[in-house]
Amino acid sequence: MLFDQSNPIYIQIGELICENILKGIWKEGERLPSVREFAISMEVNPNTVNRTYTTLQEKNIIFNQRGIGYFVSPGAENMVLQMQKEVFIEEELPRIIKKLKLLKISLEDFTQLYSISD
Amino acid sequence: MLFDQSNPIYIQIGELICENILKGIWKEGERLPSVREFAISMEVNPNTVNRTYTTLQEKNIIFNQRGIGYFVSPGAENMVLQMQKEVFIEEELPRIIKKLKLLKISLEDFTQLYSISD
Amino acid sequence: MLFDQSNPIYIQIGELICENILKGIWKEGERLPSVREFAISMEVNPNTVNRTYTTLQEKNIIFNQRGIGYFVSPGAENMVLQMQKEVFIEEELPRIIKKLKLLKISLEDFTQLYSISD
Amino acid sequence: MLFDQSNPIYIQIGELICENILKGIWKEGERLPSVREFAISMEVNPNTVNRTYTTLQEKNIIFNQRGIGYFVSPGAENMVLQMQKEVFIEEELPRIIKKLKLLKISLEDFTQLYSISD
DNA sequence: GTGGTCTAGACCACC
DNA sequence: GTGGTCTAGACCACA
Known part of the structure; x- marks a missing residue:
């Protein structure tokens, strides 16, 4: 995965996730990849993915079930x-x-x- | 002059200059304000304007005459x-x-x- | 490290880096010293090293990985x-x-x- | 006349004069152009030519006769x-x-x- | 007067 | 931790 210099990586990952939701690739209620998995596939520090998830959670686009993972919110x-x-x-x-x-x-x-x- | 936070100030000043050139406000061959003057009018540090000018010079949009000042390049x-x-x-x-x-x-x-x- | 007066320091540091690359001392993909570290070892202000790195990056000799550091470009x-x-x-x-x-x-x-x- | 950015203009003019002397174009004892004339033909500030002449005089390459002009020194x-x-x-x-x-x-x-x- | 360079120190966003 | 930007202030060479 390549990132451009202009935007923070965690933002660009967030946009990618939103795109996948909009395109129906990741449906509501579905579980997102774990922070670690996603970090590896994006070739990025886990902290960065974590920040993306946290940010999206604040916007109620995804939600967290402790110990289980992040999920696409209903109505996302x-x-x-x-x-x-x-x-x-x-x-x-x-x-x-x-x-x-x-x-x-x-x-x-x-x-x-x-x-x-x- | 107000700057937004998304872009560095020195870039925004560069865009302002390009806009002025495009609008014909600053014509080719004309001298730009001196670094110090412009810095004062923009309420910015001279170093910042200097950086803008240097950047635009590298793109050949403006050029420098030693000890005299910066000028809009022909064909700019x-x-x-x-x-x-x-x-x-x-x-x-x-x-x-x-x-x-x-x-x-x-x-x-x-x-x-x-x-x-x- | 001693610098001569004819050229700006940030240029001389750039030449030193290129020399190290040419001599194979710093290989492609390797990480350069951090801005602060290098500044200390060169007995120079971090801003000066930063300027060197930025300049070399524009020439695609080195590249930046956000939050991690500068690296010698492949093929440098x-x-x-x-x-x-x-x-x-x-x-x-x-x-x-x-x-x-x-x-x-x-x-x-x-x-x-x-x-x-x- | 075009000057490159790297060297001061007054130095570049000095080099031009030395070149002319070496090539035998300006012979020993001959009068150099007046500061003003030369400045105009070089499209340069008279102060700059003046500085060139002063510098060359200090090296005894040319000498000055007050009120008359600068001349190529014997043995120059x-x-x-x-x-x-x-x-x-x-x-x-x-x-x-x-x-x-x-x-x-x-x-x-x-x-x-x-x-x-x- | 002009710009160019450098230092010191600060703050910030990002990883 | 990393670099990026900006300010303040200084000094210098040059025209």
Whole structure:
């Protein structure tokens, strides 16, 4: 697994987990990999995975059963979708639109680039 | 001047300068404010501005005349536009499109959000 | 460690590192001393070492693993050799040859001086 | 006239003058361009040329006749040749040889590169 | 006046 | 523990 430099690793792992939830790969109620397992497969320090899990738990996306492991919360998929949508529209979108204008990329250009990417 | 916490200040100042170049506010060949002046107006340490200038110089966006100051490079506007466009299309756009799909935001939704922001 | 005055210290430390890589003293994949450690052994401020490391990282000679340290990049030895050879042949050599001619030092003189230095 | 970043401009101008003397373009006893003239032709601040002249005067390569101008000293050509030869052999040559070895450029390689440059 | 470098010391996020 | 950033302040060479 490769991480980019810009974001903390524990955040990037969190995004990966959310992605898996959104894609339905990890369903609600399912158990996540143990911290150690996941750390090994990600080639990362267990502390880092632990931090990811803790962070996601605080957002109620996953929950912990002591001694057993972490599980995807019920309703997680919807919750993640709503949360990310809100953040995206409130924070990312304005920056994106500003940049599109600054770089003189019209909505038509964008639409075309969008369809190319399919 | 206010800076957000996500990016280093010296980067944000660099982006501000590029923006000014793109908007035609600072034209090619024009002298930038001296390190000290700019530091005062940005309410920042001179070292920080120095770092910004050095970084932009490495990208050939500005150049230095010894003992005189920094100047906008000839062709800078175009260069910045091309560089940022390339980065945007190669790196940001794929992430954006991926996210749009993941969040089930259609191109129509996006278009509407775009027009609302005007 | 003694530094001469002509070049910035952070550059001289960079040259030292490259030399160590070229000589095979620091092998690819190996971890460099931490910024603080190295600063102490060089009798220099940590900021200075940091600057050296950052500069070498930009040239892809070393890379950073977050929270762990800096490492010699794979292929670094060859890369450094090629880079320095290119710079030497393209930039230094012409100046040297020009100077040899200007100072009326023949190739034979040079050869002799070379062998004396052994 | 273009100057590189590494050396001070006043030094580079000094080297140019010495070169002209060595090449016999500016002969002993001849008057150098006035500070102002030279500054204009070099696209440089007169202070800079002044500093060059002062420095060369201290080395007795040129001399000043008040109100008239600077002149190439008698015996300058020989003096410059000796001085530069000494500096070259004492200081530059060891560095060059060390670098040749580090970069694995043999004397044969060097000889070949030398002849190519003709 | 200009920028370039360096130190000292601090704070922070991250692993 | 690791590096990254920033400030404050100093000194220097250069134009």
